[in-house]
Amino acid sequence: MSKLYTKITSRLQSFIEAQKIFFVATAPNSGRINLSPKGMDSFRVLSENRVLWLNVTGSGNETAAHLLVNNRITIMFCAFEKAPNILRLYGKGKEIKEGDASWNALIQLFPETPGTRQIFDITIESAQTSCGMSIPFFEYKGERNELNTWAVEQGKEGIKKYWAAKNQESIDGLPTNIVNQK
Structure with missing residues (x-):
């Protein structure tokens, strides 16, 4: 059975x-x-x-482009081990880039990550759980390091060049404003 919440409870946060x-x-x-x-x-x-x-450099920058047009965002978590569960967070998001007023305070909440591109600050309007009984079990084996290795090899200036070449527009041609990043 699904359940709708107006906030992230301590149980949902633990999940x-x-x-x-x-x-x-x-x-x-x-x-x-x-x-x-x-x-x-x-x-x-x-x-x-x-x-x-915290979002890192990738092949596209769709979230940034979409939030400039329509700030709706959904985040979904699902249990791949233990009890079945799906959690969706529905909210409104905004992008925070290096140089923005809140950047320095917020970036401190995350580990230093090569290729960091932006932080998305999301106000949660509602949360919904559902059973997740059809979700299979998967075993977590660890993080992939390829993206971090690539970002370190590029260096900060190389990453900025990549953003200018690959992250300026969504696949639908919407601007991301990433090139305005300091």
């Missing part, structure tokens, strides 16, 4: 903190919906209605 993977979904007013798996130590619950997600 979130135990997960190794989560999924982020955003959509512009028209165009493609983006749904991406995320991992690493990149998610923080700040309060019962506020979370942060």
Whole structure:
């Protein structure tokens, strides 16, 4: 049975903190919906209605583009071990980039991560759990290091060049404003 919440309870927070993977979904007013798996130590619950997600450089920057047009965002966690559970967080998100007023305080909440691109600050409007009984069991074997290795090899300036070449627009041609990053 599903249950709707108006906040992240302590039980939901404990579930979130135990997960190794989560999924982020955003959509512009028209165009493609983006749904991406995320991992690493990149998610923080700040309060019962506020979370942060540290985003690293990737092949696209769809979330940033979508939130500029339509700030709706959904985060989904699902249990791959122990009791079945699916948790969706529904909210409004905004991008925080290096140089923004809150960057220095918020980046301190995460481990130093090569290729860090932005932080998404999400106000949670509601949360919903559902059974997850159809989700198979999977065993966590560890984090992948390829992205971190690549980012270290690029260096900060190389990453900025990559953003300028590959992360300026969504796949639907929407701007991401990443090149304005300091």
